[in-house]
Each structure stands twice: as C-alpha cells, then as structure tokens.
Amino acid sequence: MKRRDFLKKASIGATTAAAATIINAPFVHASKKTTIKWRLQTYAGPALAEHVIKPQIDAFNKAANGEMVIELYNSDQLVPTGELFRAMQRGTIDAVQSDDDSIAAPVDVSVFAAYFPFASRYSLDVPTLFNHYGLKQIWEEAYSEVKGVTWLGAGAWDPCNFCTRTPIRSVKDLKGKRIFTFPTGGRFLRRFGVVPVTLPWEDVEVALQTGELDGIAWSGITEAYTVGWANVTKYYLTNNISGAWAGSYFANSDKWNALPEHLKTLFNLSMDSSNYYRQHWYWWGEAHYRTTGGKLELTSIPDSEWQTVEDEAVKFWDEIASKSPRNAKVVQILKNYTATMRKAGKPYRYS
Numbered sequence: 016m017k018r019r020d021f022l023k024k025a026s027i028g029a030t031t032a033a034a035a036t037i038i039n040a041p042f043v044h045a046s047k048k049t050t051i052k053w054r055l056q057t058y059a060g061p062a063l064a065e066h067v068i069k070p071q072i073d074a075f076n077k078a079a080n081g082e083m084v085i086e087l088y089n090s091d092q093l094v095p096t097g098e099l100f101r102a103m104q105r106g107t108i109d110a111v112q113s114d115d116d117s118i119a120a121p122v123d124v125s126v127f128a129a130y131f132p133f134a135s136r137y138s139l140d141v142p143t144l145f146n147h148y149g150l151k152q153i154w155e156e157a158y159s160e161v162k163g164v165t166w167l168g169a170g171a172w173d174p175c176n177f178c179t180r181t182p183i184r185s186v187k188d189l190k191g192k193r194i195f196t197f198p199t200g201g202r203f204l205r206r207f208g209v210v211p212v213t214l215p216w217e218d219v220e221v222a223l224q225t226g227e228l229d230g231i232a233w234s235g236i237t238e239a240y241t242v243g244w245a246n247v248t249k250y251y252l253t254n255n256i257s258g259a260w261a262g263s264y265f266a267n268s269d270k271w272n273a274l275p276e277h278l279k280t281l282f283n284l285s286m287d288s289s290n291y292y293r294q295h296w297y298w299w300g301e302a303h304y305r306t307t308g309g310k311l312e313l314t315s316i317p318d319s320e321w322q323t324v325e326d327e328a329v330k331f332w333d334e335i336a337s338k339s340p341r342n343a344k345v346v347q348i349l350k351n352y353t354a355t356m357r358k359a360g361k362p363y364r365y366s
Contacts, residue, residue, distance in 0.1 A: 051083040051278070053270065056099060058113035058262070060090045060216045062242045066296055067172070068112050071289035075282060083278055085110070090216040103267050104163035110266040116198050118265075120164075122157040123339040129197040130175040130232075130257040132328040134349050136356070136364065138259040138294055141171035148348050153341060154263075165268045168283070170290035172260035173297040175200060177252040178239045179230030180223065182314050186324060195219050196232040200256060203331050204232065207324065223247040232256065237300030240308055251311040254321050256328075318366075 057068045064087070072087045094102040099111050099118040111118060115125035127134065135141055145151045150169070158166035177183055179192065190208030194201070201211025209232075214222055222228040224247050231244060235255070239245045264286055271279070305313060336346035356363040 048082065050081060051274070053083070053085045053109035053266075054088060054093065055085050055110040055112065056088040056090075056093050056108050057111075058090055058096060058117060058216070060242060063238060064089050066241065067293060068289060070292060071285045074288065075285040078281055078285075079278065083274075096216070100164060100265075103265060106267050106269070108267075109270045110264065112262065112264050114197070114260065114262045120158075120265075121161060123342050124154060124157045124345060126199050126335055126338075126342070127345055128169075128199075128261050128263065130200040130260055132200065132203045132256045132331060133325055134257060135171070135261070136258040138171040138173070138297060140352070140356075141169065141259050141261050142290065144348065144352060145169050148352055150345065150348065153345060157341065163268050165266050165271045167264040167266055167271075168286055169261055169263045170286070170293065172262055172293055173235035173237055173301065174255040174259060175232055175257040176235050176255045177230055177232050177250075178234075178236075178244055178248040178311065179250050179252070180226075180248055181229065182250045182312070183252045183316070184314050185316060186320055192229040193227070194230050194232050195222070195228055200232060203256070203328065206327055206331075220244060220247055234260075235297065235301050236304045236308065236311065237297050239311065240300070240304045245304075245308065245310040249312060250314050251305075253305075253313055253315045254324075256324070 055068075055072065057064050059067050069087060072085050076084050088108075090096060093108060096113065096117050097119050099108070099113060100120050102108050103111055115122065115128035117129060119125075120128075135144075145154070145168075154166050154169065158164065175196075177189075177194070181188075183189060183192075186207055189204070191210065192208070193210045193212050194204065195212050195214055196204065196209075198211075198213075201209070204211060212222075212228060214228075219228065219231065219233075220243055223230070223244065230248060231239075234244075236245075236251055239248070239251065274282075304311075332346050332349065336343040357366075
C-alpha cells in the first residue's frame with residue numbers, strides 16, 4: 016500500500032470512530048451556575064431605607080447580572096436590631112447595615128459608632144477619620160478578634176438633633192424628657208436629665224402620638240420629615256450632639272469569604288456609591304427642611320450655654336478612653352483631629 020493511500024484510509028477510519036463515539040456518548044446537560052443569595056437587614060424603616068440603602072441594593076443586583084441577589088429587609092423585619100450581630104454570626108442573616116452600637120457588636124470600639132458625642136461636626140469628618148486618621152485600621156483590628164463577622168466599612172449619615180413635642184430653649188429643658196436615641200448617645204444625655212427610651216423603630220411614631228415619648232434624638236431634620244416624625248412633633252433644636260451618624264456594613268465571614276473577588280469588589284463599589292449619595296442627600300435636606308419644611312418650629316440654645324454640653328463631652332471621652340488601650344487610641348485621634356480642624360479654621364471649623 017502506498018503511503019498516501021494508507022494515510023487517507025487511516026484518516027477516514029479515525030473520523031468514523033470519532034463520530035461513533037460522539038453518537039454513542041450519553042447526553043450531558045450543561046451545568047448552570049447557582050445564583051448566590053444573601054439576606055441583608057438595615058437599621059432603617061421602609062421610608063428611610065428608600066434612601067439610605069435600597070438604591071444601592073437595586074444597583075448591585077442589576078450589576079451582578081444574575082450571579083448574586085441580595086434580599087433587603089428593613090429594621091426589625093427578620094431580627095430585632097439589638098440581636099443583629101449574633102444573628103450574623105450564626106448565619107441567620109448574611110449582612111447588616113447599621114451602627115456597631117445598636118447591634119451590640121462585642122468590640123470595644125462599638126461605643127464610638129452612631130452618635131459618639133461631638134466626635135464630628137460635619138458628615139465629611141467621618142470618612143476623613145476612617146480613611147486618613149487611622150480609624151479604618153483600628154476597626155479592622157478590633158473585628159479580627161471576633162469570629163464569624165467581617166466589618167466591611169463605615170460611612171456618614173445625618174447629624175443628631177432633638178425633635179420634641181415641647182420646645183427646648185435651654186439645657187435645663189432637657190431634664191425629664193423621654194427621648195428615643197442610641198445607646199451611647201443616651202448614656203451621655205443622662206448627664207442632663209434625659210431619660211433614654213429604647214423602642215422598635217416602627218413604634219416610635221405612635222409613642223410620640225400617645226405621649227410615651229417626649230421626643231427623639233435619633234436623626235437630623237431630613238429624616239424627621241422623610242419618615243413622618245415631623246408630623247407628630249412640633250419643635251426642632253438646631254444644636255446637635257454630633258454632626259454625623261457613623262454607620263457601617265457587616266457580613267457573615269463565611270459568606271463574605273466565599274464570594275469571588277469580582278463580587279466583593281462590586282459590593283464595595285456599591286457601598287461607596289451609597290455613602291456618596293447620603294453625603295449630598297442629607298446635606299441638601301438639612302438646609303431644605305429648615306427653611307421650607309413648614310412643620311417644625313426651630314429653637315436654639317445659646318452657644319455660651321451649649322458650650323457646657325460640649326465641655327461635658329470631653330469628660331465623657333476620657334471616661335471611654337479609660338476602658339481599653341484601643342479606646343484610648345481612638346479618643347486621642349479624635350482630640351488630634353478636633354485640634355487640627357480648629358487650627359485650620361473656616362470652613363473646617365467656625366469656633
């Protein structure tokens with residue numbers, strides 16, 4: 016047999032055999048990737064969640080293109096807010112948007128979350144402290160000591176002012192007021208006779224109507240109008256005990272670690288987008304509702320008298336610093352930052 020004929024017949028035979036193999040092979044369905052599903056609960060009720068997180072989650076789900084879907088739940092919808100941290104550790108829920116203080120995070124730095132008195136004057140102070148003054152690294156260190164939960168990052172919200180049923184025009188007017196507020200903020204306000212009250216978020220409006228509450232120190236004026244509290248209170252105190260709420264995102268560590276890197280990056284980008292949206296939404300709202308809201312009468316405590324509250328905060332800081340070396344480190348950063356802002360002058364600080 017000539018070499019050319021041999022190669023030709025061998026090629027035909029191989030092709031026939033391969034075809035037979037393909038025909039006789041069992042049919043195999045192409046495997047489909049399983050969509051990753053998370054349940055995330057926010058601290059916010061439905062009306063507020065529409066601004067502080069829903070746009071972020073909607074955008075993330077769209078950009079994830081079917082690879083991952085996050086189901087969003089509002090305040091206390093699945094788990095009471097005070098039990099959120101433990102629920103994450105157990106895997107009952109996968110992620111949380113809240114502050115460390117309210118979810119009872121078992122770390123020493125949780126006391127600085129939400130409204131640590133006079134830690135900030137403006138919302139930009141919070142990301143500046145975390146990204147340029149070392150708080151990010153301190154929070155990562157603290158949460159590395161806790162199993163089951165990963166701290167993902169912090170952002171700024173609105174200031175902490177009083178919305179009340181009767182006017183506050185002096186520090187002495189705070190005495191005896193039953194106020195819905197955050198844990199650490201409430202501890203500080205006790206020094207002025209405030210009676211802190213803890214309630215499920217959805218019960219606050221009714222408690223204001225029935226007189227169970229005299230007011231709130233839970234937000235600025237943007238939220239008061241957005242969630243309906245401006246309908247059941249009459250006065251808004253322009254003095255605040257903090258310029259911005261410091262909130263964070265957390266996730267169950269196993270669920271976070273199992274995500275592919277591109278979905279982790281996508282979630283981090285969505286957090287940044289949400290943090291940016293809140294910066295301008297609150298900045299717009301705090302001025303807009305003061306000037307055009309029409310429902311709340313603005314009251315103020317003279318600066319000279321309010322200074323006594325700020326001075327008391329410094330004592331409070333020192334008490335917190337004594338609780339742990341890490342707390343002392345955070346307090347020193349806050350003191351250094353405050354000194355820098357005052358030295359820088361306008362527009363960083365006006366006094």
